[in-house]
Amino acid sequence: MSAEVPRIPPLSTEEQVGEAAALLGVHTGGGAVLRHQGEHPPLNALTTLVRNPDLYRVLVPQVRHLANGSLPARDRELALLRVAARVPCPYEWAQHCPAAREAGVTDDEIARVALAQPDDRWDEHERTLLTAVDQMLAGSDMADDTWERLSARYSDSELIEFVVLVGEYQKLALLLNTLRTPIDPWLLSG
CATH class of the missing domain: 1.20.1290.10 (AhpD-like)
Known part of the structure; x- marks a missing residue:
């Protein structure tokens, strides 16, 4: 899969402006689901999903909640x-x-x-x-x-x-x- 061309590519750094930048900024720090951030840019999963801001607002908090939920x-x-x-x-x-x-x-x-x-x-x-x-x-x-x-x-x-x-x-x-x-x-x- 990694060698295939994305059907909908992640936003490039230059495209991460306005609403996308605001949404990505809210969800790039801390939390188990985003533990690989730090010195890295936002995950490709996030920069792809942010192309649909309404779904992003719903899905990312749910995934973040599950990543930090009550299960061991x-x-x-x-x-x-x-x-x-x-x-x-x-x-x-x-x-x-x-x-x-x-x-x-x-x-x-x-x-x-x-x-x-x-x-x-x-x-x-x-x-x-x-x-x-x-x-x-x-x-x-x-x-x-x-x-x-x-x-x-x-x-x-x-x-x-x-x-x-x-x-x-x-x-x-x-x-x-x-x-x-x-x-x-x-x-x-x-």
């Missing part, structure tokens, strides 16, 4: 990597590998997230989490036994957040893949 960071990043691997979405994978490392996921575990089936090296909760993602992506639902196992660890609020997280990142994968959003160069080196 390690669980969140494992789920997001699983979505990126299963959809697949190279952009999400590249963005969330560094985030997963920050959340304590090892390089070996990152590689294992992409395996067809969660193996026995995961603990029971993490196998359940990865299986839940697979089930939701495959059938827009989760098996009752998987739900029960997640319910043993998560509150009702966290269960809702988990389902929204998986759905939101599946939607983002569809957007990023279809628009052929190029992976940010600094993500390729990390």
Whole structure:
């Protein structure tokens, strides 16, 4: 995907003026979803989405909320990597590998997230989490036994957040893949 020409390219630095600059300025500092900013320009995902300011105003705060939500960071990043691997979405994978490392996921575990089936090296909760993602992506639902196992660890609020997280990142994968959003160069080196 990264070698393909974007269908809708990210705004160039010169194009980031007016309303786009204001929106990007609001969402470029702090927060887990934007952790790679700092010395880097705004993410290509953001500078593409800002071409539709109304959707940007709705989607970016929701993604930011999920990136800083109540789920443990390690669980969140494992789920997001699983979505990126299963959809697949190279952009999400590249963005969330560094985030997963920050959340304590090892390089070996990152590689294992992409395996067809969660193996026995995961603990029971993490196998359940990865299986839940697979089930939701495959059938827009989760098996009752998987739900029960997640319910043993998560509150009702966290269960809702988990389902929204998986759905939101599946939607983002569809957007990023279809628009052929190029992976940010600094993500390729990390």
